Amino acid sequence: MYKKMNEYIADFTKxxxxxxxxxxxxxxxxxxNFDNVVICGMxxxxxxxxxxxxxxxxxxxxxxxxxxxxxxxxxxxEKTLVIACSYSGNTEETLxxxxxxxxAEAYIVCISSGGKLTELAHANNWPLVVIPGGVPPRAAxxxxxxxxxxxxxxxxxxxxxxxxxxxxxxxxLDANEEAIRAEARKLAExxxxxIPVIYATTWLDGVGARWxxxxxxxxxxxxxxxxxxxxxxxxxxxxxxxxxxxxxVFLHSSFDHPxxxxxMNLTKEVYKKYTSSIFEYHAExxxxxxxxxxxxxxxxxxxxxxAELRGMDSVEVDVIDWLKGELAKA
Numbered sequence: 001m002y003k004k005m006n007e008y009i010a011d012f013t014k015x016x017x018x019x020x021x022x023x024x025x026x027x028x029x030x031x032x033n034f035d036n037v038v039i040c041g042m043x044x045x046x047x048x049x050x051x052x053x054x055x056x057x058x059x060x061x062x063x064x065x066x067x068x069x070x071x072x073x074x075x076x077x078e079k080t081l082v083i084a085c086s087y088s089g090n091t092e093e094t095l096x097x098x099x100x101x102x103x104a105e106a107y108i109v110c111i112s113s114g115g116k117l118t119e120l121a122h123a124n125n126w127p128l129v130v131i132p133g134g135v136p137p138r139a140a141x142x143x144x145x146x147x148x149x150x151x152x153x154x155x156x157x158x159x160x161x162x163x164x165x166x167x168x169x170x171x172x173l174d175a176n177e178e179a180i181r182a183e184a185r186k187l188a189e190x191x192x193x194x195i196p197v198i199y200a201t202t203w204l205d206g207v208g209a210r211w212x213x214x215x216x217x218x219x220x221x222x223x224x225x226x227x228x229x230x231x232x233x234x235x236x237x238x239x240x241x242x243x244x245x246x247x248x249v250f251l252h253s254s255f256d257h258p259x260x261x262x263x264m265n266l267t268k269e270v271y272k273k274y275t276s277s278i279f280e281y282h283a284e285x286x287x288x289x290x291x292x293x294x295x296x297x298x299x300x301x302x303x304x305x306x307a308e309l310r311g312m313d314s315v316e317v318d319v320i321d322w323l324k325g326e327l328a329k330a
Contacts, residue, residue, distance in 0.1 A: 019146035044137030048145035089115020183300035
């Protein structure tokens with residue numbers, strides 16, 4: 001039986017600490033040379049791959065993509081590192097993609113709490129990180145994402161500083177928990193009766209996607225997210241009439257390109273003409289990891305408060321369970 005979603009969110013830093021302990025114990029005997037990386041995962045298991053790929057692309061020596069489908073890119077070969085991440089271990093898209101990766105003789109590493117993926121990893125002697133189960137996947141975000149950073153470190157994709165940066169993020173979140181909840185509730189009080197529009201820059205686009213996913217699953221609300229500067233070349237033109245049913249949320253970071261910060265400030269003046277609900281949040285910390293974790297925690301609380309205000313059960317995802325059941329009949 002699941003706990004209430006607010007209990008999982010309140011335990012976020014505890015999960016991060018536990019996830020770090022698991023990550024620190026994981027190692028690989030040898031690391032083959034590879035030319036590219038594909039991270040396979042869906043939903044709450046897949047968003048970590050998106051966030052990692054965007055966060056490390058500025059210094060990672062090889063391309064990293066997050067793949068969210070039954071298939072894998074045609075370039076996957078024995079020179080590809082494939083990371084299969086499924087919290088339950090039974091995500092059908094990830095398992096099918098993994099079969100293709102195996103056929104392509106890719107180097108495979110797995111992250112799971114059990115299920116078929118764990119069985120396959122043991123049967124094929126693939127490196128495997130086992131994480132705690134029994135939690136809604138979206139509420140277990142900390143467990144797989146920390147393993148992704150550890151795998152990235154072990155395979156030369158990022159520096160080892162990430163561990164200390166996460167610990168600094170934990171300290172900040174713990175020290176500022178009440179203030180973060182207060183900001184989240186203030187936003188939820190406005191956003192829960194509107195359609196939130198989340199804007200961030202490209203490296204934080206995965207965090208914006210996390211907000212959108214959490215609004216859908218926790219608060220049962222539709223929303224959308226987009227990234228600067230790309231949206232300045234298309235979506236901005238759509239702001240042409242009154243949209244007081246929309247609530248704009250800017251996610252800012254000091255790591256944003258200065259021109260993107262300027263773009264956000266300029267287009268904010270455009271949005272003001274068409275909606276009265278505009279919120280801005282500036283990530284805290286000294287690293288990209290700290291910034292991302294701060295904004296993720298803020299968003300998680302906001303979606304929980306929005307669920308409460310809408311009278312929704314933030315754990316329930318009956319339509320996903322129904323869809324899985326219908327697919328299993330085929």
